[in-house]
Amino acid sequence: MSPPSRPVASAIALRHDAFGRLVLTTAEGLEHVGVVPVRCFPFSDPSGAISFCDEAGHEVCSLGSLDSLAAGTRAFLEADLARRELVPVIRRITRVSSGPEPTLWQVETDRGETSFQLPNEDHVRRLGADGALITDSHGLHFRIPHVRALDARSRKFLERYL
Amino acid sequence: MIATFDAPSRVPESLRGPLEAALEPGERLLAVLRLDLDEALSFSEGLVALTQRRLLALRKAPEPRLESWPLESVASVSARDRAGLGSLEAFSETGRLACFRYTVARAGEAKALAEAFAAVRAGEAAAAGNRSQHEAPEAAEAEAPARLGVLLRLLRFARPHLKVLALGVALTLGTTAAGLVPPYVTWPLVDEILAPYQNQVQQAREATGVGEAQRHERLEQVREKGAAPFSRVPWYLSAMLGAALLAWALGWAQGWVLARLSERVSADLRNTTYAHLHKLSLEFFSAKRTGDLVSRISSDTDRICYFLSDTLMDFVTDLVMIAGVAAMLFYMDPVLALVTLCSFPLVAFLTFRTRRRLSRGFLRGSRAWAEMTSVLADTIPGIRVVKAFAQERREVQRFRAANARIVEVNDRVNRLWTFFWPMVALVNQFGLIIAWAFGAWRVFDQQITVGVLTAFLAYIGRFYARLESMTRMANSTQRAAASAQRIFEVLDRVPSVPEPARPVQPGRLRGQIELSGVSFRFGNRLVVDEVSLKVEPGEMIGLVGATGAGKSTLLNLVCRFYDPTEGEIRVDGTDIRSFPLGAYRRNIGMVLQEPFLFYGTISENIAYGRPDATREEIMAAARAARAHEFILQLPDGYDSVVGERGQTLSGGERQRVSIARALLIDPRILILDEATSSVDTQTEREIQEALDNLIRGRTTVAIAHRLSTLRNADRLVVLDRGRIAEMGSHQQLMEAEGIYAGLYRAQLREEEGDCGKKPATLVLRKEVA
Ligand SMILES: Nc1ncnc2c1ncn2[C@@H]1O[C@H](COP(=O)(O)OP(=O)(O)O)[C@@H](O)[C@H]1O
């Protein structure tokens, strides 16, 4: 198999320009303005492959893993990614409405308390050995890294979905 | 050789005499076709025979008659069949001599006869082969009512749990034995304590010639004397209480043990049935409705589970109890026992009569249920079509009809059933009255004591209660038997694509494919007809032909989804039937017109054929399949959930995911069945690029509707009604001015027409008008 590979960047440089766009400078010195970093496996391997796409969605450069970056670049990239992603981590489930679907969930997350609607049980899926990913009716994801680490009451709410 | 030996033995009994009379001395039978239709296509026996001298035809209807044609006058014989009806025609140089009709069951014989004729013509009579008839082992479904014997076959699934089963049976016996104690205790209670005491009291009361005071004194004496025997009453009562407690404890343990057991047995049953389904070929699935299979695995096994946990144990308990009670009855008074149990045969007879009719009813009920699930399984995936054509009402109507059928079938069963068991109760009540009457007479006759009668009646009450509950069980037992039969129908299916007895490991194949004389029938339709083709490793073959020409079927044969009716397929020189299926198919990558994605993430779907693939490999495959970039645009990248209930992908996107899936297993043989037919030209170009990556270095057989897609093919094969009509490069085929050239020109015109923006509606209107 000989897939046409994109330039692999470990010696890339990143910065923001005056418009707040991300500018990527490849090892060869080529500059790409307004690239979007995308985690290829946002849940199963978040620190793994990263792809930089231009505005049209074409890949300009890819990264095997965050670890291959210099510490400073990595921190910069992670900060940039963090501003693009919203995946609250659920700490506690305070209430789940009983009755027919959709159900209303009240949760405490690492970003504060919130509530969301869960259309049906298909929107809760397992993530790895002990994690869970909940997608609300708008497509927003909530992550639970370790179900077993939740308190008993929260686990009880989750039980019928997992 | 075989034909000359075998042909006479196939002549039907009734025609053997006339045929032998018709044969001249020294004339040998070479081939025989047993006709089963006459010229007017009515069923009727007849015979066409080929000897080294003549073609003979024997008819029984409308009147017996014999015709014959010397072989010199016959120029050719041809056998053809269509839609179940075959005709064998004999021609002279100037016209048709005769035409014989037969059903497709005889197609093999007809073909053999035509070949034998050709062989005689070619002067090699011996070569006339006796073609073996293809029999689909997956066919044939029993229609008999469910027999209770089927339930015994469930024992196979209980075998791993024998110890638990033994424990369950022991507990059942214990429970039953404990249940027998209380009535038994009534016997000494009445005969040794209550009855004597009652007598003494009676005597004291009715003693004549004594005063009131004296009578009172005597009664006091009786009471004092009676205190001693009465002190035993608490003992008897505690025996009763103890037995009741024991029965309760044992019954609880028994219920728990057996419920656990039945849960496991029915889970095994489900697993085994599902695993067996996966061994069956596509042929089986195309003939079965999804809903029917789903209901067999889900509701039928559940019904069996209920039967095992509930009914079966009650049944065994009842059986043991009835036997125990009967033994007790005979022990206490054989004559009385004999008379009172006379209603038993009547009940048994009633049960037996009803059982058969119930059984048929339940089987019909199961089928009606499957019919209903089939409607669901049909319309829910097809909901878009239903809505697009605004056929909701009709579908609801269809469901309602299926449901009405369930009600109707069940009503019939219920009518029978509700009549049946009160009837049994009535018969039992008669039995009880007889017991009273006869018992009273026995007491009067001084044969038994009142104590015996009391105990006896307590037992007989129990006996009838058990008998009644047992007959009531006939219901769920028959239901379970019907379900078991439906499950074993699946389990008994022999895979028509069997695993080889002595497998040859294919390892990594080179990818040379050779088809020799491959024919294939769907039922009675010949879909692939004597195809011979050799494909070199790394070669790309384009398969072209009208729809229905048998292209997909031919590829399915190469994948061994079916086995050919005749001929063989060799890969790297070995018959593919001697490879283990899984190992062989690991060498094949398939991309189909309708790519199916499972519910799961994109990366799981790409890695379907190789779950151990690394993320890098998955991404590399996706890149090569031109899928990487659109995957990155999805909200969750490679972790996006697709398939039914998941993220919706467009046709072209699904197609590219399926190409990545095929790429990842790095197959030696690549099968592309109209992989780009359902997408627009732009997407097709992208997919084509992806495919070019995929094809490189692999043996490829590709079907494409757009002939331009096959520009990379080394050779084009044109299939026409199951036969190879033309073969060669694009250039050669164009020069030959045959089917391919016609197809190509037509497509070229079409495309030019498209470019000229011919309004499609115009064409439509023309068709409508
Ligand atoms: N499972 C099936 N049972 C019966 N007939 C079938 C089955 N599959 C295909 N056929 C018939 O076989 C013929 C060849 O089908 P196919 O190989 O799919 O044609 P195509 O050349 O269009 O791919 C068609 O006439 C089709 O009706």
Ligand SMILES: [Mg+2]
């Ligand atoms: Mg086809």
